[in-house]
Amino acid sequence: METLRTITSDEIAECVARLCVRACNELPAAVYALLCAARDAEPYPPARETLALICENVCTAAAQPMPICQDTGMTVVFAEVGQNVHITGDTLENAVNAGVTRGYTEGYLRKSVVADPFRRSNTGDNTPAVLHVRLTAGDRLKLTVCPKGFGSENMSRLAMLTPADGLEGVKAFVLETVRLAGANPCPPMMLGVGIGGTFEQVALLAKEALAELREGPHPDPFYDRLEKELLAQINRMGIGPQGFGGLTTALSVRIKAAPTHIAGLPVAVNMGCHVTRRASETL
Amino acid sequence: MAVSLLSPFTPQALWALRAGDQVLLSGVVYTARDAAHARFCDALGKGEPLPVDLRGQTIFYAGPTPTPPGRSSGSIGPTTSVRMDPYTPQLLRYGVRAVIGKGDRGSAARDAFTANGAVYFVAIGGCAAYMASCVKSVEVVAYDDLGTESVKRLTVENMPLIVAIDTLGHNAYVDGQARYLRDFATDIR
Numbered sequence A: 001m002e003t004l005r006t007i008t009s010d011e012i013a014e015c016v017a018r019l020c021v022r023a024c025n026e027l028p029a030a031v032y033a034l035l036c037a038a039r040d041a042e043p044y045p046p047a048r049e050t051l052a053l054i055c056e057n058v059c060t061a062a063a064q065p066m067p068i069c070q071d072t073g074m075t076v077v078f079a080e081v082g083q084n085v086h087i088t089g090d091t092l093e094n095a096v097n098a099g100v101t102r103g104y105t106e107g108y109l110r111k112s113v114v115a116d117p118f119r120r121s122n123t124g125d126n127t128p129a130v131l132h133v134r135l136t137a138g139d140r141l142k143l144t145v146c147p148k149g150f151g152s153e154n155m156s157r158l159a160m161l162t163p164a165d166g167l168e169g170v171k172a173f174v175l176e177t178v179r180l181a182g183a184n185p186c187p188p189m190m191l192g193v194g195i196g197g198t199f200e201q202v203a204l205l206a207k208e209a210l211a212e213l214r215e216g217p218h219p220d221p222f223y224d225r226l227e228k229e230l231l232a233q234i235n236r237m238g239i240g241p242q243g244f245g246g247l248t249t250a251l252s253v254r255i256k257a258a259p260t261h262i263a264g265l266p267v268a269v270n271m272g273c274h275v276t277r278r279a280s281e282t283l
Numbered sequence B: 001m002a003v004s005l006l007s008p009f010t011p012q013a014l015w016a017l018r019a020g021d022q023v024l025l026s027g028v029v030y031t032a033r034d035a036a037h038a039r040f041c042d043a044l045g046k047g048e049p050l051p052v053d054l055r056g057q058t059i060f061y062a063g064p065t066p067t068p069p070g071r072s073s074g075s076i077g078p079t080t081s082v083r084m085d086p087y088t089p090q091l092l093r094y095g096v097r098a099v100i101g102k103g104d105r106g107s108a109a110r111d112a113f114t115a116n117g118a119v120y121f122v123a124i125g126g127c128a129a130y131m132a133s134c135v136k137s138v139e140v141v142a143y144d145d146l147g148t149e150s151v152k153r154l155t156v157e158n159m160p161l162i163v164a165i166d167t168l169g170h171n172a173y174v175d176g177q178a179r180y181l182r183d184f185a186t187d188i189r
């Protein structure tokens, strides 16, 4: 018989609280590296200055420490729960929300969540988190916190294309999304693109593609080519950092594809900004 | 070279600005986002006074993080301006002289700047730790119940801004992208 490993809801809450603060104050090294490379490659002087200030801000935030961006987002949490983990105390969901409350309060992060889309009273502690749970093998619990700002989130789009729309249809949709977003999502942007699955799955694929911050090329050469082609086309648009013109409109395009129906070709773009944050820990 | 400016502005100080100019802003600005804008326009619609007199003043579309102990401000930066477009013509007519946000505006809001001799400034989005160092004081002056969306009076010093729409209606987004594509885009790729 396999033995269960016990993790208390308090440990989970503590971990989530830590991750909220770390994610908001420290930009992942991979994103910072993309920013620095973009600054060095940018030929348009005003754009280069903007990118230099963006890089400087990342260092200031980490040194203080304080949030990189005032929009410390809605808290998206991915929990990968080993099947041999036994959570004691409160439920996983309550533990995650307790962590968000603690992190956002004690970490002086902004509370940006309203309880109802129409009545719009602030919940006061940035809860509830948007929690995605996946069961995995083993006896560990991996938590990833991705605070998501809405300047960029609002520029995300989803379309249920048809098989006849094909690759060209998907490319056109992605490029149109960037064009419509323009200066709003604080370019340079980062794009998570989901392709396939069902209506709800394609949105999650796009979120994961953005949140995973995959380093290195896409494992499938077909999608690797597509990512590179889309990035090159986006960076020919001239939108530039903050929309004032320049080479650097986007830092990355990351695709996640999944099996889909014979009748469908869903595509979703989760728009991310240059403050695409995440922090992760395994208990 | 950046121009140093003091808010509140005289109308003349704004006439001299051109889209694309870099500005270092000092003085007083008031934060207001979506919820505060809705309340402002509701009050104006009913002929009631605003909780703070914003005539001649500058509005910053911003909701800062809470100020930690020992600091003068939390992280602060602009939110997407286009969401304030439905309220902008009315507030500029009322007398707001300048706003600070990010992103281009719709045509009605663009026209409202020219019609009222007002200026649209842009702050770099997502540079909020850096911008916090330009904020010397933060004080809630209205709508405390809105939390981060309350109206706050900020004293700022040398806050880096770009003139996005000037009093003549020139637009730094349109001009900047055109200039890049015309003069810089060809010699790469």
Ligand code: SF4
Binding pocket: A069, A070, A071, A148, A149, A150, A151, A152, A153, A184, A185, A186, A273, A274, A275, B077, B078, B079, B125, B126, B127
């Ligand atoms: S889009 Fe990103 S960088 Fe811009 S304000 Fe929102 S979270 Fe910050």
